Amino acid sequence: MDYQTFRGPDLRSARGAVRAALGPDVIIGSTREIPLDDGTARRAVEVRAALAPPSPHRSGVRPRPQPVSQVEHLEREIDRLRAEVRALAARRRTRDRATAALLASGVGERLAADLAVGSPKRASDEGVARWLRRELGARISLDAGVAERSGPRVVAAVGPTGAGKTTTLAKLAARARLDQGRRVTVVSFDAYRVGAVEQWRRYAHLLGLQLETSRDELAVARALAQPGADLVLVDTAGGAPGDETFATAARALGRVVDSPLHTLLVLPAFLGAEEAEHARAQYARLGADGLVVTKLDEALSAGGVLGLALAGLRVAYLCDGPRVPEDVAPASLERVLDALLAQGERA
Ligand SMILES: Nc1nc2c(ncn2[C@@H]2O[C@H](COP(=O)(O)OP(=O)(O)O)[C@@H](O)[C@H]2O)c(=O)[nH]1
Ligand SMILES: [Mg+2]
Structure with missing residues (x-):
């Protein structure tokens, strides 16, 4: 290879000199710093370069396949x-x-x-x-419309105060009376709270319901023993599990042996996941086997409560307003998913 030497005050100018003399296709032999012999401490850059041999590509010769280098x-x-x-x-x-x-x-x-x-x-x-x-x-599993099924059955509502138990049962009572012409008895164990009995008296009068406002746990059995007894709705107070009405309701529900019993946990849609889980644990003693989600009209999404449905509690009804009897619908998968993802889908 025919190397020539080029110098410059820095690498850039030295390479510039190489390019000016030999063009772009060069082979660089070496690059080094050298002292300037002008008596100062300044240094210059020296590059040794030679013209590159013509590439086999350009001369029309096919390149031989090269073994893959380590770098490649x-x-x-x-x-x-x-x-x-x-x-x-x-x-x-x-x-x-x-x-x-x-x-x-x-x-x-x-x-x-x-x-x-x-x-x-x-x-x-x-x-x-x-x-x-x-x-x-x-x-998600559903147990839609449990109260609408024919044959004598008991549907109880449990859950925190204000969740919408009484309203939901009134909606179910109205549907059973007006749409199905069934005989409906309501047993209310919420006999302590001011206004609770009055609320049921009004519904009973309006809808033609039998009403038992007993503190006695045998009331459910009595209601079922009445001739022609069909649908028995059991309303409970929201109190803590130690509370007397709660204990009465628990005993009463335990005594319902012959008729199918559905115990619905009623929870508002806006509860967070932890609160919903807490409520489920708290009412577990009453053996809730179905879920009613209320106040869907007041919540952006109901993922906290419907998390219980994802964990196995079957959804029975969805309520999206306080109106009796309009604002209740047996749960459908589409509507449960809509309620579950209302907010999430937009995220
Ligand atoms: N916006 C709305 N309000 C509801 C719904 N369900 C019940 N409510 C209202 O919530 C309040 C408490 O309901 P109530 O049935 O007395 O609750 P309970 O204490 O569980 O029996 C009442 O003012 C109802 O009108 C619902 O789905 N949507
Ligand atoms: Mg109530």
């Missing part, structure tokens, strides 16, 4: 890893979006994380929403 091998490995990291990031983002939608709907953190684990690898926002609906739909 590493580059390919890095590309592969990059693609993998991108795929993982996309998957994580999908999972994050699913988690965010669930949290926005009010579903508790643990449940949201558990559900989002199975989210699809890659998906648009609509894809994530569709997947969530499918996934949630598969986990």
Whole structure:
């Protein structure tokens, strides 16, 4: 190789000199700093360069396949890893979006994380929403319209004060009377609270219901023993489990042996996941086997309460207003999912 030497005050100018003399296709032999022989401490850069031999490409000769160098091998490995990291990031983002939608709907953190684990690898926002609906739909079970089923049965409402127990039972009583012409008896164990009995007297008068406002746990059995007894609705006070009316209701419900008994836990839609879980535990002694979600008209989403449905409690009714009897509907999967994701889908 025919090397020539070029100098400059810095590397840039030395390379400039190389380019000016030999053009762009050069081979650099060496580059080094040298002292300037002008008696100062200044230094210059010296580059040795030669014209590159003509490339086989340009001369029309096919290049022979070169063995893959270590550098190329590493580059390919890095590309592969990059693609993998991108795929993982996309998957994580999908999972994050699913988690965010669930949290926005009010579903508790643990449940949201558990559900989002199975989210699809890659998906648009609509894809994530569709997947969530499918996934949630598969986990929700319904026991829709329990009070409408024929044959003597007892439907009891339990839950915190103000949740909408009395209103919901009045709606069910009205539907049974007006739509089905059934004989309906109401047993109210909420005999202590001022106005509670009065509330039922008015409904009984309006709708033609039999009313038992007893503090005696045998009242349910008596109601069922009446000739032609059909639907018995049991209203309870919201009190704590130690409370006397609560104990009476528990004993009464325990005595209903022959007729099917449905104990509905009535909870307002705006409860958070922890409060809903707490209520479920508190009323477990009354053996709630169904869920009524009330006040859907007052909540953005009902994920906290419907988290109970995802954990196995079957949804019976949805209520979206105080009007008797209009604002109640037997639960349908579509409406439960709408209530569950009302807020989350927009997140
Ligand atoms: N906005 C709305 N209000 C409701 C609903 N259900 C019940 N309410 C109201 O909530 C209040 C308490 O209801 P009530 O049935 O007395 O609750 P209880 O203490 O559980 O028997 C009343 O003012 C009802 O009119 C509902 O679905 N939506
Ligand atoms: Mg009440």
